[in-house]
Amino acid sequence: MKNEMKNGKQLVSLSGEINAQTGAECKAFIIKLFDTANILVLSFDKVVYLNSSGLREIIDLLKNATKVKKELRLCDMSKDIREMFTFTGLEKVFKIYDTQAAALESK
Amino acid sequence: MLNNTIKIGDSEFLELRDIIYKQSAIVFVENKKYLLENRLSKRIQELNFSSFKDYIYYLKYDINCRKELDLMINLVTINETYFLRERPQLDHVVKVALPEIIAKGKKSIRIWSAACSTGEEPYSIAILIKEAGLQSKASIEIVGTDINSEVVEFARTGEYRSMSFRGAPNHFVPTYFKQDNVIYKLNDDIKHMVKFNVGNLTTLGIGTLMGKFDIIFCRNVLIYFDMDGKKKVIDMFYNTLNSPGYLYLGHSESVNKLSTSYTVNVFGGGIVHLKQ
Amino acid sequence: MSVTFSAVNDSVLIHISQEASDKDFGAVLESFNNIPSLKEVRIDMKDLVYIESEIQEQIVSIKKNVGAKSVHVVLLNVSESVYTTLEMADLLNLFIFKQDLSLYHIDELVYMFHNPDVANEISVYISSNYSPDFHNKMMEGANSEDSQVREHCILTMGRAQDSDATEVIRQGMDSVYPNVVRASILALGWLGDCESKERFFNFISSKDIEVAEAAGASISLVSDERDPEKLRKLSESENSNIRIIVAGTLSLINGDEAYAIIVKMLEKERNEQVRTVLVQRIAYFNKPDATEMLISMLDDSSKSVKEAAAAGLGRTGLRGHEDEVLKRINMEDVWLSYFAVKALGQNCSAKSAKYLKEIYNKSEEHLRLAIIEALSNAPSDMDNFFAERLFDSNEDIRKVTLSAIYKSNKKTAIAKSVKLLEDDPSWLVRYKALEIISIEKPAGYKKVLTKIKKKDNNRNIQEKIASVLGI
Numbered sequence: 001m002k003n004e005m006k007n008g009k010q011l012v013s014l015s016g017e018i019n020a021q022t023g024a025e026c027k028a029f030i031i032k033l034f035d036t037a038n039i040l041v042l043s044f045d046k047v048v049y050l051n052s053s054g055l056r057e058i059i060d061l062l063k064n065a066t067k068v069k070k071e072l073r074l075c076d077m078s079k080d081i082r083e084m085f086t087f088t089g090l091e092k093v094f095k096i097y098d099t100q101a102a103a104l105e106s107k
Numbered sequence: 108m109l110n111n112t113i114k115i116g117d118s119e120f121l122e123l124r125d126i127i128y129k130q131s132a133i134v135f136v137e138n139k140k141y142l143l144e145n146r147l148s149k150r151i152q153e154l155n156f157s158s159f160k161d162y163i164y165y166l167k168y169d170i171n172c173r174k175e176l177d178l179m180i181n182l183v184t185i186n187e188t189y190f191l192r193e194r195p196q197l198d199h200v201v202k203v204a205l206p207e208i209i210a211k212g213k214k215s216i217r218i219w220s221a222a223c224s225t226g227e228e229p230y231s232i233a234i235l236i237k238e239a240g241l242q243s244k245a246s247i248e249i250v251g252t253d254i255n256s257e258v259v260e261f262a263r264t265g266e267y268r269s270m271s272f273r274g275a276p277n278h279f280v281p282t283y284f285k286q287d288n289v290i291y292k293l294n295d296d297i298k299h300m301v302k303f304n305v306g307n308l309t310t311l312g313i314g315t316l317m318g319k320f321d322i323i324f325c326r327n328v329l330i331y332f333d334m335d336g337k338k339k340v341i342d343m344f345y346n347t348l349n350s351p352g353y354l355y356l357g358h359s360e361s362v363n364k365l366s367t368s369y370t371v372n373v374f375g376g377g378i379v380h381l382k383q
Numbered sequence: 384m385s386v387t388f389s390a391v392n393d394s395v396l397i398h399i400s401q402e403a404s405d406k407d408f409g410a411v412l413e414s415f416n417n418i419p420s421l422k423e424v425r426i427d428m429k430d431l432v433y434i435e436s437e438i439q440e441q442i443v444s445i446k447k448n449v450g451a452k453s454v455h456v457v458l459l460n461v462s463e464s465v466y467t468t469l470e471m472a473d474l475l476n477l478f479i480f481k482q483d484l485s486l487y488h489i490d491e492l493v494y495m496f497h498n499p500d501v502a503n504e505i506s507v508y509i510s511s512n513y514s515p516d517f518h519n520k521m522m523e524g525a526n527s528e529d530s531q532v533r534e535h536c537i538l539t540m541g542r543a544q545d546s547d548a549t550e551v552i553r554q555g556m557d558s559v560y561p562n563v564v565r566a567s568i569l570a571l572g573w574l575g576d577c578e579s580k581e582r583f584f585n586f587i588s589s590k591d592i593e594v595a596e597a598a599g600a601s602i603s604l605v606s607d608e609r610d611p612e613k614l615r616k617l618s619e620s621e622n623s624n625i626r627i628i629v630a631g632t633l634s635l636i637n638g639d640e641a642y643a644i645i646v647k648m649l650e651k652e653r654n655e656q657v658r659t660v661l662v663q664r665i666a667y668f669n670k671p672d673a674t675e676m677l678i679s680m681l682d683d684s685s686k687s688v689k690e691a692a693a694a695g696l697g698r699t700g701l702r703g704h705e706d707e708v709l710k711r712i713n714m715e716d717v718w719l720s721y722f723a724v725k726a727l728g729q730n731c732s733a734k735s736a737k738y739l740k741e742i743y744n745k746s747e748e749h750l751r752l753a754i755i756e757a758l759s760n761a762p763s764d765m766d767n768f769f770a771e772r773l774f775d776s777n778e779d780i781r782k783v784t785l786s787a788i789y790k791s792n793k794k795t796a797i798a799k800s801v802k803l804l805e806d807d808p809s810w811l812v813r814y815k816a817l818e819i820i821s822i823e824k825p826a827g828y829k830k831v832l833t834k835i836k837k838k839d840n841n842r843n844i845q846e847k848i849a850s851v852l853g854i
Contacts, residue, residue: 019638020607049669051637052603056575059604063544066513080667080698086111087600087635090573092507093542118814121843142500155663155694155722164779168749169718187499269559273530289590330463334471361433361464365471 001029007104009073010037015046023057030061034070041103045076050084062094071095075103113148115140119159126166131180131254132309134333146182177256184255186327189271190227190234190279193326195376196355200322201235204353204379208321209244211351216247219320219347221308222328223251226262226301227271230293232324233300234283250317252306259305265293309336314343321349327357334365341366345382352382388414393422397445398486400430405437412448421454427486429460434468446477459483476849484508489520496524496535506535510542518545525551530560537563541570549576556582561591568594572601580605587617587628599628603635611640618648626652627660634664642668646676659687666695674702681711681719693722701726709738714745721753728757736761740768752783759787766792773799778809785815797825804831810841817844821851 003012010033014026033040044050065072075097077085085091097103115123123143124135135143151162166172166179191197200218208216220229229251236247253259268289272280284291306313308325309332323344329337344354345368354369355377356362362369362380369380385403388411389396395418397411415421424445431438446456457479461469469475484492484505492509496502509517517539524536525548537555540548555567556579568586571579583605586598602610611633618629630648633641645668649661662680665673677699680692693711701708708727712720727735739754746754755772758765765787772784785803789796800816807813817835820828829852836848 049637052635053606056604059544059573060575063546066544083111084635088573088604089569090542092503093510118811118818121814122811155690155718157694157697164749164752167779168747268561270530270562273560274528334467337467365467 001026003033005037006041008037009039009041009104011041011043011100011104013043013046015048017049018047018054018057019049019051020053020057023054027057027061027064031064034065034068038069039071039073040065041073041075041100043076043100043103044074044078044081045100047078047081050081052084055084055088059088059090073097073103075100111148111152112144113151113158115144115159119163122163123159126163126176127180127183130176131184131307132336133180133184133254133331134336135183135331143183146185147179150179150182181255181257184253184331185258186222186224188224188227189273190231190267190275192228192231193357193377195374196324196326196379197231197235199374199377199379200232200353200355201239201241203374204322205236205239205241205245205247207351209241213321214245216245216322217318217320218247218249218322219317219324220249220251220301221323221325221344223253223259223262223303223324224255225258225267225271226251226265226303227267228324228326229262229301229303230265230297233297234279236300237297247300249301250320251301251303252308252317253303254305254307256305259303262301262303265298267291267293308332308340308343314347317347319349320347320352322353322355323348324355326355327360329356329360338365345369348382350382354380354382356380386411390414390418393418393420394425395421395423396425396427398427398430399438401432403438405441408441408445412445415449421449423455423457424449425457425459425483427459427483428462428465429486429491431465432462434465439468439472439474443474443477450477455479457481460486485512489516493520493524493532493536496532497529499531502531502535503538506539506542509539513543513545517543518547521545522548522551525555530558530563533558534560534562534566537566537570541566541573544574546574549574552576553579556586561589561594564589565591565594565597568597568601572597572604575605577605577607580610584613584617587625588620588622592624595624595628596631599632600635603632606636608640611636611638611644614641615644615647618644623654623657626654626657630657630661630664634667637668639670642670642672646672649676655685655687658683658685659691662688662691662695666698669699671702674699674704678704678707681708681723686716686719689716689719690722693719693726696726697722697729700729705732705735709735712738712742714747717747717750720746720750724750724753724757728753728760731757731760731762733762736763736765748777748779751777752779755780755783755787759790766795773803778807778811781807781809781812782815785812785819789819793823797823801825801831804835810844813839813841813844814847817847817851821847 001012001014003010012030012033016022018026030040062072073095076099077096085094085096120140120143127133127135147162151159154162154165156162156165166175169175205216218232220232223229229249233249236242241247251262268291280291283294283297285294325344329340332340341362345366348354361371361378368382370383372379372381385400386407387398395414426442449456456477459481460483461480492505495505509521521536521540524532525540527533527536533555537552540552552567552570555563558564568583580602583598583602587595589595589598614629614633618626620626626648630645633645645661645665649658652658652661662677665676674696677692677695681689683689683692696708705727708723712723724739736758739757743751743754758768769784769788773781775781785796785799788799796819800819804813804816804820807816820831832848832852836845839845
């Protein structure tokens, strides 16, 4: 995981596998960044694998973010990763953008 | 939920829309795109396809494409319904329309439930007629038609699940149905009050085929036709109705400028279009 | 008041009720003069079930009044009936149509849950704009006798991650209505309610397929290391529907243990439908083993299993097993070959390209389409091959070829597009050409499009050109 500020938003680049364990680590890492911006953009560009337990952590992350009124934006998803989100029916609640540029740009 | 919703691309939508229109005269407008996605995604994945593009090729080139076209039309024309839906209109039939027709001396009355889907609407009318004791006052024939052959088949069986009874009063199910595990079977005396046929409302000559009616229900279906289609159907209904004749559309629909022949009557909870 | 309006910055919001008459519009039109920087007029029509002609005229005159200053007039929340009326009067292109759910009162939104076509949209809107008021309303609705209201209130609370509602949602699983049960299971899965997992497992055997599928999905969202074993036991069920749900759930949980179970299931399974699902699900595992398993399934006796295997390879990738896939392409198993070609085409090697070109002429129409697409990823020069295909009598071949050319040679594609837009007999091909021109916007494209709009009589082409040119 790497992160940087871009366009007034916190951009976090995730990579590798997201399962129960790594997902929990991601979640903790990102929660620590809540204070740095109101909008946090998560890029899935280098994520090669996501299972339902990993997804569980991301849903939990969304919950935490909503509680403190922070907005999460997800982007750069491969078709497979995107499908993991649509199977839950939550893809409409997550703000998912096709590209990083779109996620960073819009207000 | 284990299946995903497959997104339909712009030109895919236009092409599929054309195919559907040629088969059935039903129009899917831009803002109903999601209906196609919702209703066809599962079928597309069953066939191992991952896009609408693949599916369109299947509809065009597969050796069994005729069968698939029929199946597809069935999938996109499924309309959810349930017993006693939009009750005020049903009550109006039994409390106002039918008594008026009977008062004029008619002994033989016909009611058409156009686009009856799985049959809850015509059976609801039958049940309310029985409850109001109108069967002794006139011979009432109820006909249900739908473009979708599967739902017509289903309607004929008269077997339903709890989903169909949301909002029905407590006495409804035990009085008119026999429960068999999760299935509720409609009593024969009600079942025999309704006949079902497959039919498309825009088919040439369908009015003549159906004969004359005193009351027509066509709820939440006109939205699937374009302007020409709507006009055709409304005019066909007018010619099919006796005088007086009663046309009931969905609560958010009206004939508006499509036909000036009807008189519009607003009653509490609904509208009826009258042919005088 | 039948017609009300309010102004915020450079936008005016007007609301029209069903009782409105033309006299009520005077003040509105006046107000425009007081907003020199007016950019947008929004008209909320949510309460208009039908539109009288005098009201229609007023709306048109609003457009005329501000149109000169190129201000947008946006009609909000327009009902089907009103839309049709405007369509008949040929007024649709004067306005922009949108939905704005923030204009509805909370009770109205809940009422709209009765309309299955919009219920999901309403639910997503509420969950994205969740507030204590919404929470209270949803809690109320979750106890409603009306199963549709109950269903959607529960789904909404799940989407909003409203964990305070957990207990109420759990009660939904006791409902006699399958749609309520399904909603509850899904919502609890989204909320991560591990305590309900036992019940989820029971629901896998539900006679209602949607409830069973929801149970499988939610189990995967709250799964821990003990669950694969539980699923393995369930996989021995005599009920094929249960075995299918188990397969899906295992693929979502993923991982080595789940994979081993699915493979064992496949070894023992005799039911063709279940075998097909198992093969489909194996493709969701990101392992070399999975690819090899799928390749071995290409020779299965069942047509649907073979096709599922070939399709699955498109998902897993070939991992170097190119030759084995090439040899299974044949003219009898048309769809298997289609999927196989698609899988090869993702990273089309020179060897595959050569082979595909050779079999092109003997192939059926849809296989040819897959071949052309595959070749668009080929390393070598396909220009001649594609050029010839543009003269094919089949519209899909021409269309797919144009796409293929666009991938490798934009300049050529643009030139071809201009020509095809002019004289190809099929609107599908012309539309593809139009898409390319709209993206690339070559010099002089506006003139070309304007000319085409006058002579092309296909509605889709006309509408697309209109939207590209902004007219």
